[in-house]
Amino acid sequence: ETGVTQSPTHLIKTRGQQVTLRCSSQSGHNTVSWYQQALGQGPQFIFQYYREEENGRGNFPPRFSGLQFPNYSSELNVNALELDDSALYLCASSDIRLAGEHEQYFGPGTRLTVT
Amino acid sequence: AQSVTQLGSHVSVSEGALVLLRCNYSSSVPPYLFWYVQYPNQGLQLLLKYTSAATLVKGINGFEAEFKKSETSFHLTKPSAHMSDAAEYFCAVSASGGYQKVTFGIGTKLQVIP
Numbered sequence: 001e002t003g004v005t006q007s008p009t010h011l012i013k014t015r016g017q018q019v020t021l022r023c024s025s026q027s028g029h030n031t032v033s034w035y036q037q038a039l040g041q042g043p044q045f046i047f048q049y050y051r052e053e054e055n056g057r058g059n060f061p062p063r064f065s066g067l068q069f070p071n072y073s074s075e076l077n078v079n080a081l082e083l084d085d086s087a088l089y090l091c092a093s094s095d096i097r098l099a100g101e102h103e104q105y106f107g108p109g110t111r112l113t114v115t
Numbered sequence: 116a117q118s119v120t121q122l123g124s125h126v127s128v129s130e131g132a133l134v135l136l137r138c139n140y141s142s143s144v145p146p147y148l149f150w151y152v153q154y155p156n157q158g159l160q161l162l163l164k165y166t167s168a169a170t171l172v173k174g175i176n177g178f179e180a181e182f183k184k185s186e187t188s189f190h191l192t193k194p195s196a197h198m199s200d201a202a203e204y205f206c207a208v209s210a211s212g213g214y215q216k217v218t219f220g221i222g223t224k225l226q227v228i229p
Binding site: 044045092109 | 149151156157158159160161164205207216217218219220221222
């Protein structure tokens with residue numbers, strides 16, 4: 001069984017640039033959620049994708065967008081980067097068909113630094 | 116709406132002592148509750164979860180938590196701390212029904228003193 005993987009592990013961007021982060025879900029999982037974890041904070045829910053569509057969104061502006069592909073992998077795109085976007089971005093996969101489970105499996109994260 | 120409050124951003128215990136990390140939740144519907152652990156520069160690992168079955172939940176690494184509806188609490192305990200338990204611990208809540216949004220607390224950093 002393959003766990004959740006994310007790429008890249010680290011990257012540095014300049015304010016105003018755009019970034020794409022990638023996530024491969026755990027085998028058998030059909031749902032991907034993205035979280036932002038700022039330094040010293042708990043993860044904050046960005047959005048969730050199921051069947052290639054956004055299935056819920058947290059309090060993040062539209063410049064945060066995502067995609068889910070037929071193989072359930074996912075991308076997080078952030079446009080017009082701001083300094084406050086510097087954080088650890090976590091991807092989590094789950095199986096939405098397991099009603100009542102809500103257990104999410106997390107990847108190791110991508111550390112984004114915006115300068 | 117759902118939220119969790121973790122009391123104590125930093126907790127220090129001696130090796131071999133009881134570990135108690137506190138979490139109170141708020142949820143308008145029956146909640147699912149989780150404890151996750153995060154080691155430095157790593158993602159989150161699930162320790163245990165409550166999904167409306169037994170109120171005393173046993174997890175990995177000797178941790179357990181008790182769901183108390185009357186106190187809206189889900190405190191994490193371990194009888195005897197090991198050095199390897201030093202990490203950050205997050206309590207989280209998810210509402211039954213709807214999409215699987217998980218709301219996390221701010222975390223409690225556990226220090227184990229030899």
